[in-house]
Amino acid sequence: MCHSSLSTQPKPTRYPQTVPIVPAQPPFSEDLCGRATAALAREFERKTVCVIGYGNQGRSHALNLRDSGVDVVVSGRAGSASRERAKSEGLAQDDLAPAIDRARLVIVALPDQVHGDVWPEIESHLHTESVIGFLHGSSVHFGLVRPNNPTSIVLVAPKGPGTALRQRFVDGVGIPAQVGALDPSAHGSFEVALAWAAGIGCARAGLIESSFRDEAVADLFGEQSVICGGITALMESSYRLLIEKGIRPEVAYIECIQELKQIGDLVYERGIAGMRRAISDTAEAGINHAAPRIVSAQTESVLQELLNEIESGAFFQSFVSKSNDGSSASAAQRAQCESSSMEVVGARVRTMYEAKREHSS
Numbered sequence: 001m002c003h004s005s006l007s008t009q010p011k012p013t014r015y016p017q018t019v020p021i022v023p024a025q026p027p028f029s030e031d032l033c034g035r036a037t038a039a040l041a042r043e044f045e046r047k048t049v050c051v052i053g054y055g056n057q058g059r060s061h062a063l064n065l066r067d068s069g070v071d072v073v074v075s076g077r078a079g080s081a082s083r084e085r086a087k088s089e090g091l092a093q094d095d096l097a098p099a100i101d102r103a104r105l106v107i108v109a110l111p112d113q114v115h116g117d118v119w120p121e122i123e124s125h126l127h128t129e130s131v132i133g134f135l136h137g138s139s140v141h142f143g144l145v146r147p148n149n150p151t152s153i154v155l156v157a158p159k160g161p162g163t164a165l166r167q168r169f170v171d172g173v174g175i176p177a178q179v180g181a182l183d184p185s186a187h188g189s190f191e192v193a194l195a196w197a198a199g200i201g202c203a204r205a206g207l208i209e210s211s212f213r214d215e216a217v218a219d220l221f222g223e224q225s226v227i228c229g230g231i232t233a234l235m236e237s238s239y240r241l242l243i244e245k246g247i248r249p250e251v252a253y254i255e256c257i258q259e260l261k262q263i264g265d266l267v268y269e270r271g272i273a274g275m276r277r278a279i280s281d282t283a284e285a286g287i288n289h290a291a292p293r294i295v296s297a298q299t300e301s302v303l304q305e306l307l308n309e310i311e312s313g314a315f316f317q318s319f320v321s322k323s324n325d326g327s328s329a330s331a332a333q334r335a336q337c338e339s340s341s342m343e344v345v346g347a348r349v350r351t352m353y354e355a356k357r358e359h360s361s
């Protein structure tokens with residue numbers, strides 16, 4: 001009996017999958033945004049916010065809070081170049097002890113892997129009124145930071161990079177954030193977190209109440225499985241395969257990497273269903289043809305493995321210890337990526353997408 005490769009047997013399909021419907025758990029965005037705006041007017045009146053660190057996120061938090069009328073002081077380690085930058089951008093800056101001493105809210109805007117090292121010093125300067133804010137849940141949830149007073153610890157995790165947080169604020173809008181208190185019964189601290197979220201513009205967009213655990217696990221998993229790990233691995237493998245087949249590198253780059261921007265924008269603005277409506281029938285047929293094989297049972301077991309390593313804390317512990325003992329491969333891999341021929345091609349491709357006004361009239 002002859003078996004055709006286009007078998008008539010129905011194959012088990014994993015895509016599109018049925019996504020479980022989880023009812024929204026109140027309080028959701030609308031309730032919190034109004035509360036946050038009211039809290040901003042109340043919580044920081046004649047009070048100071050200390051931002052420790054002036055990098056990707058710290059700069060945007062400090063500038064947005066200042067522009068919301070909050071008294072801000074930037075701090076960090078002695079001799080810090082970024083403290084000097086804060087000063088040159090018109091912000092007050094001071095050493096840790098005096099800056100924390102006069103602050104109602106102390107925002108820890110430092111790389112997660114250094115939180116354990118700096119926490120004892122930060123904690124030694126806190127006073128009974130201090131509320132301490134983190135921008136991501138991992139260091140607290142996975143025990144790198146073990147606060148003596150959990151009721152003073154809050155979370156405002158903007159859902160986007162610092163550059164977007166600042167730009168959207170300047171444009172009069174915001175990006176959403178997850179907001180929470182380590183001790184859910186600490187209502188006073190939670191109100192301060194809401195005020196902070198409003199001050200950086202996130203209450204103009206949306207606020208989602210969240211535990212440190214939920215923010216940490218979802219954020220790490222999304223980065224690894226899709227937005228940073230999964231997507232870039234697919235881009236690089238697919239690009240390599242096309243050039244091995246003799247396709248011009250610029251074309252391979254556009255098809256497998258550069259065009260993600262347009263598809264990403266469609267998904268951002270219209271959802272996956274809206275993106276499906278906007279692309280060609282051929283492209284949509286390609287989704288149905290390829291997706292079940294790319295996300296196979298094996299891929300799903302890898303995703304499950306990654307999630308287990310995140311939930312158990314194994315990933316975060318390994319990340320912190322490799323950062324501390326200098327065995328992290330990130331710097332070497334970043335350098336390797338920067339010097340790859342793919343990046344040279346990418347730079348050439350990007351010039352084609354730059355606005356060339358002189359030719360457009």
Ligand SMILES: NC(=O)c1ccc[n+]([C@@H]2O[C@H](COP(=O)([O-])OP(=O)(O)OC[C@H]3O[C@@H](n4cnc5c(N)ncnc54)[C@H](OP(=O)(O)O)[C@@H]3O)[C@@H](O)[C@H]2O)c1
Nearest residue numbers: 053054055056057080081082109110111114135136161162
């Ligand atoms: N990157 C993002 O867009 C993003 C998005 C969402 C959440 N977050 C969260 O925001 C937090 C900050 O991340 P980030 O990316 O903004 O950090 P970052 O840009 O790498 O932070 C740089 C700042 O940290 C200081 N710093 C670095 N190492 C230090 C150390 N050992 N001791 C004291 N100060 C040190 C630097 O000061 P010097 O000038 O002295 O070096 C600089 O002010 C993290 O919790 C992260 O998970 C980040």
